[in-house]
Amino acid sequence: MLERDSSIPLHRQIRQYLEKKIDSGEWAPGYQIPTEKELASLFEVSTITVKRAILDLVQSGKLFRISGKGTFVNKIEETNLSKLVSIQDKLGKEKSYPHKTLSFEVINPGKSIAEIMEINEKDKVYYISRIKLDNEKPIVIENSWVNQSLITDLKWEDLEDKLLYNIFIKKYGLNLKKAKVYISSKVAEQSEAVLLNVPIGEQLLIMDRITTTEKDDVVEYSRFITVSNEFKYYLEIDL
């Protein structure tokens, strides 16, 4: 069943086998997968090799373990892409979105960021890097560049588990007009793998959001880097 002459390591071949079972729906959410011993004898490899494959899938959120009970297929949560741009507490009370702020600084944008934001390389932007958490688990890396000429006087303390849009609207009274969200993908490099707690090479979904105000100024550019295994992103369209 495994290709022993392949350049693909055995643990990754096993991981791919398990992923197919999960992705095809043959192993549904909640399904208890075979034990490490059973898999090791099925593939004729050591339990260490099997353990490595399973750990990768636990890390990436496809499987979860209950100690003393076994390993199970995780439920995939669905997230509407429109959440990326919604202002969720427009009317109600201030909601809290757990974030860990990694950095907050005022910088000159590089050439490509300046082009995206339609500003000059000598202008100033806030560079904000945060990790969005879900039950203390890192789920999205959010890197944002915010136009300082529109959002003056932003402080580290202002961020505090808040969505950028809410800060723009509530603290600065800005009228947002439009968001354009580009979708692409990449595989996790070391730094992303560490921050999102997934294996290097894991498939990541990238969403690049550019937000303009009523006056057609670009107020921010954000790059959302997210694991696509555990969360399924969708959009819903009326026909």
Add this chain to the structure above:
Amino acid sequence: MLERDSSIPLHRQIRQYLEKKIDSGEWAPGYQIPTEKELASLFEVSTITVKRAILDLVQSGKLFRISGKGTFVNKIEETNLSKLVSIQDKLGKEKSYPHKTLSFEVINPGKSIAEIMEINEKDKVYYISRIKLDNEKPIVIENSWVNQSLITDLKWEDLEDKLLYNIFIKKYGLNLKKAKVYISSKVAEQSEAVLLNVPIGEQLLIMDRITTTEKDDVVEYSRFITVSNEFKYYLEIDL
């Protein structure tokens, strides 16, 4: 500059170097990249190694060549995701969307497709596999499963460069209500690489579309497999 002890082949390291230049915008669309000779001497490798890296990027659409002139950075086309679900010739004359039909058959859906379509595994569906072309270049693999109880009597000839939605509406008078589009990513396997003419391992964007009628029946499920290098998919949202 290259890591000669790395398990990543040199040609792929060079490819990554070139990709960074392009993706960062340092090399803009239309920019003429250094010659193979120049790159070979820069990296201290053979021109064969450089050629391989460049060919990969030409295949995936990031670069293009003009014989006798050189190699240039390609322009990335932007595609609005809403195009995936739009009925583009609702009013006007029948537009043509070049497709190559690879297969058309009546089958029983597998377990996972039946679940998605909310039908029984014993029901019948059309399985349609097509390649969408742009200037004769393959750009999207479209695999569709169509509910035969709603679309009776569909024939190979009906497809002919038409969008499924247009067939549903014009030929069958169906009222479509809603589309849900899931977004994910994967790397190209051999079969996909061949069909899309990209290197194995290339990043692909997957869009899974489920379309329901006014009566809340699922009329079709389509999986669009597309190269994300050459086309940038986006959505635009009013705030």
